[in-house]
Amino acid sequence: MILRYRIIRSKSKNDLHQNKANRVRLDFVRYFQYVKECIFPLSANLAASETDSLAAENQPALLSATNLTCIREERLLFDQLTLEINAGDIVQIEGPNGSGKTSLLRILAGLSQPYNGDVFYKNQLITQSREEFHQNLLYLGHLAGVKDEMTAQENLNFNLTLHGLSIHSSELEETLTLANLTGFEDSLASHLSAGQHRRIALARLYKSTADIWILDEPFTAIDKQGVNSLEQLFKAHIKQGGCVILTTHQDLLTFSPSQVKKITLDYIGE
Amino acid sequence: MWKWLHPYANPEVSYHFAGKILPWLSALAALFLSIGLIWALAFAPADYQQGDSFRIFYIHVPAASLSMGIYLGMAIAAFTSLVWQFKLADASAAAMAPVGATFTAIALITGAAWGKPMWGTWWIWDARLTSELILLFLYLGVIALHNAFEDKNLAGKAAGILTLVGVINLPIIKYSVEWWNTLHQGSTVSKLGKPSMSVDMLWPFVFCFLGFIFLVSVFICIRFRSEILARNSIRPWVRTLVSEHIAQEKTNAV
Amino acid sequence: MQFDSFSAFINMGGYGFYVWLSYGVATALLLILMFSSVTGHKHVIKNIAQRKQREDKLRQVREQRQKQDKQSKSTLSEEVTE
Amino acid sequence: MSVANLSYRAVFALVLKRDLTIAMRHKDDIINPLLFFVIVVTLFPLGIGPEAQTLSRIAPGIIWVAALLSTLLSLDRLFKSDHVDGSLEQMLLSPQPVFILVLAKIVAHWLITGLPLILIAPLLAVLLHLNEQSYGALILTLLLGTPVLSLLGAIGVALTVGIKKGGVLLSLLVLPLYIPVLIFATSAIDTAALGLPYSGQLAIIAALFFGSLTLAPFAVGAALKVSTN
Secondary structure (H helix, E strand, O other), rough: OHHHHHHHHHHHHHHHHHOOOOOOOOOOHHHHHHHHHHOOOOOOOHHHHHHHHHOOOOOOEEEEEEEEEEEEEEEEEEEEEEEEEEEOEEEEOOOOOOOOOOHHHHHHOOOOOOOEEEEEEEEEOOOOHHHHHOOOEEEEOOOOOOOOOEEEEHHHHHHHHOOEEEHHHHHHHHHHHHHOOOOOOOEHHHHHHHHHHHHHHHHHHHHHHOOOOEEEEEOOOOHHHHHHHOOOOHEEEEEEEEEEEEEEEOOOOOOOOOHHEEHHHHHHHH | OOHHHHHHHHHHHHHHHHHHHHOOOOHHHHHHHHHHHHHHHHHHEEOOOOOOHHHHHHHHHHHHHHHHHHHHHHHHHHHHHHOOOOHHHHHHHHHHHHHHHHHHHHHHHHHHHHHHHHOOOOOOOOOOHHHHHHHHHHHHHHHHHHHHHHOHHHHHHHHHHHHHHHHHHHHHHHHHHHHHHHHHOOOOOOOOOOOOOOHHHHHHHHHHHHHHHHHHHHHHHHHHHHHHHHHOOOOOHHHHHHHHHHHHHEEEEO | OOOOOOHHHHHHHHHHHHHHHHHHHHHHHHOOOHHHHHHHHHHHHHHHHHHHHHHHHHHHHHHEEEEHHHHHHHHHHHHHHO | EEEEOHHHHHHHHHHHHHHHHHHEEEEEEEHHHHHHHHHHHHHHHHHHHHHHHHOOOOOOHHHHHHHHHHHHHHOOOOOOOHHHHHHHHHHHHOOOOOOHHHHHHHHHHHHHHHHHHHHHHHHHHHHHOOOOHHHHHHHHHHHHHHHHHHHHHHHHHHOOOOOOOOHHHHHHHHHHHHHHHHHHHHHHHHHHHHOOOOOHHHHHHHHHHHHHHHHHHHHHHHHHHHHHH
């Protein structure tokens, strides 16, 4: 794992050097060829995933961004970032603290406006197709969006209904059971722990019909078992043609490294 | 239709353009103001009713109308920036706010100083003075909002929304204050009304007014330039400009 | 000239205090605005210069780190070939 | 489970119900501004003197200024807690129109703070010896005027919700915008005390109400997008 991480890092560093425009690109084909040459000269597994990603290119990318530039407090976080995320991708955004991971996720979700550049959902500007995009987007930020004054069940119900999913109370309880919140359905969120707070927010994932999941540090305060079941959930979501974009400081354990695409943000001002 | 505007939408071009017209504007402001003010103070005839106190008129009225005009300009800039995402408009709105606030303050203070000999009291809840006071509050709100945000772009957007809300409210406030004033003051007629001016009073007024307009443009140009620099601080052209500037200062110091 | 003498000019027909107060305050406020605008401009330039210095320093640190990374990478690839 | 496009009314009801539920579980948010209103009003007779004539002369002004201040005090909770725990982001990211969400929140705020104020105002009017003919005008102006306060105030809160010390700034932004309501409302009450018709002033307040009802939610939506940026 560490080995792979380093090589990808230096690869993207090379890119930074070669390309004055400083594109951190997600050029999957080139990326896989590089990895192939470096470590796995003959790997059937990789070849298969390569054709997968090639096939996906025929469809419009689920989420794409062109020339994103982000400035925060007069600091340039990234410049001319172009990326393309297809159905079936799981993308991990990494970089040191303050490198703009959260900013990138917020821009992709349409919460923040970039200084420059555009974000597209299926080749349509997200600002123009706001309603359709938001129907197909699930974003969970640092803050869970869980009200202390409401019970777990009320919170989940509100969050789902607001996003256009009507659900029966029996199903609500089922979902909360899936999220390992059995017995806490009717307790106020203020009485629950940080991890349980997070679980209430994450419970939405089990019922989500959105294609795009954007998750900012979803595993914070979640126990090992919870992380595992979340990863299973991601797998199922990807299989159904969705995509997951996330930041996390731990590596995804149940995914083989080749499945996870990485974007490294590590910009140094010119 | 807007193609001719395109080069000025570039911050670098506008920065240098503002720098180029700055000396001309300053010269014009100095010329018009010196002629206008000397004429107003020494040569214009005294008003037959108000005597020489009328000479306050030559700064009070330009300041008052400019304070409203600048707010309107700010609102137009805010509108263009919010609707067309025109970043330079933000910078110009930010440049205008303190200038407008200063002119509002001048209008208020000169109004009070004019009111004392006329009404016998420094402050009277006259409709015009009251709405000028509220205008000052609106300006201070915009400035405070600008300062409250760390990020200049966000500050510009937030202040832009507030400016637009303010500009919709301003006529309502003005109308309500006038209405309130007539209701409570009954027969007291505002004495700050414009008297019928003779020609030898009008000319110095015109000179003063034009001079103040040029002066306002000078202020806005200076502040606009610093706003552009602050908003584009990561751009290479700003970097080279700044390092040249610093180098020049060092040689000057030596 | 409306006034016979300089003292009459200062006196302004009895309204001298108010007239000169208005003109004085207006001039003072405009001077303050001018001062703040000009120093504001200089302040912005100084700030940018400072930030530039800080970023230069940061870049140096990063470049050093990158060099170290390269070294460790070459040792790593040796390990792989082994 | 089904994916359904909620009707605007359903979205409105959903958010309104949520905000009211939260308020009911946090009763001090309702009671504190109300207590503030009562205390400010009772301070005036202590400061000015108990003469009935003076008090009844200034009663409309006192009640209205106290109403402005207590609205201002309660405004902070309109978006602040939602911003702090991230549910504001989630609302902005929902496929529902921001206009409806914002309007529902403002209506909830008015029901929580404006309505109790109107209910308690006649009681305070008694303490201030308000002219008997003015009670109708007092209630009507409060009924039409306090929603305007909530609507205009929401713009200010939306602009300052992301700022750490937004409370003081809020009053600077919002109070000048409240002036027309204050002027017309107090004048309506004064006119009523003279036994004259005050429908003119009421019509103007109603115009302010409908104007801000249609325009303010848009401004609030835009401001929230800036604040959550």
